[in-house]
Amino acid sequence: MNPSTMRPFPISVVTMGPGSQGEEAPEYLPMPKGMETFSAPSLPYDAPPDVVVRAERLLRFFVDGAAEVGFAGGAKLDLLGLDAPVREVINQSMGFGEVSAFTTAPEHWRVQETAFAGLWRVLKVADDGVMLVDRLETGVVPAVLIDAMLATTTDELPAPDYPAGTMNAPALVEELRQQAAAWRPGSAAHIINLTLLPVSDADLDTLYHWLGHREVSILSRGYGNCRITSTRLKNVWWVQYFNSMDTLILNSIEVIGMPEVALASDEDFSDSIERLREYLAMMADPL
Numbered sequence: 001m002n003p004s005t006m007r008p009f010p011i012s013v014v015t016m017g018p019g020s021q022g023e024e025a026p027e028y029l030p031m032p033k034g035m036e037t038f039s040a041p042s043l044p045y046d047a048p049p050d051v052v053v054r055a056e057r058l059l060r061f062f063v064d065g066a067a068e069v070g071f072a073g074g075a076k077l078d079l080l081g082l083d084a085p086v087r088e089v090i091n092q093s094m095g096f097g098e099v100s101a102f103t104t105a106p107e108h109w110r111v112q113e114t115a116f117a118g119l120w121r122v123l124k125v126a127d128d129g130v131m132l133v134d135r136l137e138t139g140v141v142p143a144v145l146i147d148a149m150l151a152t153t154t155d156e157l158p159a160p161d162y163p164a165g166t167m168n169a170p171a172l173v174e175e176l177r178q179q180a181a182a183w184r185p186g187s188a189a190h191i192i193n194l195t196l197l198p199v200s201d202a203d204l205d206t207l208y209h210w211l212g213h214r215e216v217s218i219l220s221r222g223y224g225n226c227r228i229t230s231t232r233l234k235n236v237w238w239v240q241y242f243n244s245m246d247t248l249i250l251n252s253i254e255v256i257g258m259p260e261v262a263l264a265s266d267e268d269f270s271d272s273i274e275r276l277r278e279y280l281a282m283m284a285d286p287l
Contacts, residue, residue: 041095041115043283047085055089056283058082063276066138071118071269074143077136087134093283094121094136099262101218103148111142116276117268140263145216149258152215153234155181160210165202172199172207179255180233189256191239195249211236211253220261228259 044052058077066075079087095115103109110123114136122142124133157180159173172192179190194204211231218228229238231253239259241250 041093041279044089044092047089051085051089052283055086055093056280058086059090059093059276059283060280062136063273063280066119067273071138071140071266073138075138078134079136080131080134090136093279094119099141099218099220101142101145101216101262103145103216105215106148106151107144109142109144109148111145113264116272118264118272119276138269140265141258145218146258149214149216149230150234153230153232153236155234157210157233160206162206163202165200166206167200167203168197169199169203169206172197172203173210176211176233176236176253176255180236183235183255183257185257187256189254189260191255192253194251194253207253211238213238218259218262226261228262 044055047055062075062077066073069075079090082090097113097115097117099111099113101109101111108125108127110125112121113119114121118138118140120137120139120142122133122135122137122144123131124144126132157177159170159177162170175192183190194207211233214230214232216228216230220226220228225242225244227238227240227242229240230236231238235255235257237254237256237259239252239254239261240248243249
C-alpha cells in the first residue's frame with residue numbers, strides 16, 4: 001500500500017430510511033446502519049511462488065511476535081526495505097479495515113487499519129513525497145496519531161469573543177476548558193452532544209472558530225461514516241457522524257486522549273491473530 005492506493009476520504013456508508021411510525025410521528029434524519037464485517041483479503045494472484053513464500057514467512061514472523069508480546073506490546077514489521085513484489089503481496093494480503101487517518105503536522109503520517117483489526121499500516125511521507133516509513137504495527141491505535149495531537153495542541157485556550165445571537169456558547173466553552181484541564185489518561189471521556197442541545201448558529205460558529213479543525217483527521221466507518229478531528233485544545237476532539245448524503249446527523253465534542261470509535265479492542269486483536277494465522281495457512285498451501 002502506498003499513498004496513491006490508499007482509500008480516499010470520504011467513504012460512503014449504508015443508511016436506513018425514515019421511521020415508519022405513522023404520519024403523526026416526527027421525522028428524524030437517517031442514522032448510520034451499515035456495519036463492517038470481517039472479509040478475508042483475496043489470496044495473492046499472479047505472484048511468483050517464491051515471492052509468496054517470502055511474504056508469508058515475514059507475515060508469520062510478525063504475527064507470532066505480536067501474539068507473544070500481546071496487544072499492548074506494539075509489535076512492528078518494517079516494510080520499507082522490501083523489494084516491490086514482496087510488498088505488493090503483503091498489500092494484497094493485509095487489505096483495508098474500518099479506520100483511516102492522516103496528520104498534516106508536525107509530520108505527514110498516513111495510517112490505514114488492515115482487514116485484521118488492531119493491525120495497522122503506518123506510513124510517513126516527506127514534504128517532497130518520498131516515503132520515509134512504511135511498517136505494520138499492532139495496538140489500539142498507532143501512537144503517531146496521538147503524538148501529533150499532543151504536539152499541535154495547547155493546554156489552555158482563552159475564551160473567545162461572543163457575537164450577538166449566542167446562547168449556550170459561553171457555558172460550553174467554560175465546560176470544555178475545565179474538562180480539558182482536568183482530564184488525565186485513564187479517565188472516562190467527557191462528551192458534549194451538540195445535536196441534543198439547544199444551540200444557535202452563532203453558538204456553533206463560535207465553537208468551530210474557537211476550537212478549529214486541526215492536524216489529525218480520522219475516518220471510522222464501523223457504524224456509518226464517523227469523522228474525528230483534533231482541535232486546538234489538548235485532548236479535545238470533534239466527533240461527527242454523516243449519512244450517505246454527507247449530511248451531518250450527530251455532532252459532538254469529546255474530551256479524551258483518543259475517541260473510542262477509532263480504537264481497536266483486545267477482542268479485535270485476538271480475533272485478528274487467529275484470522276491472520278488461518279489466512280497464512282491458506283497462503284502457504286493454497287490448494
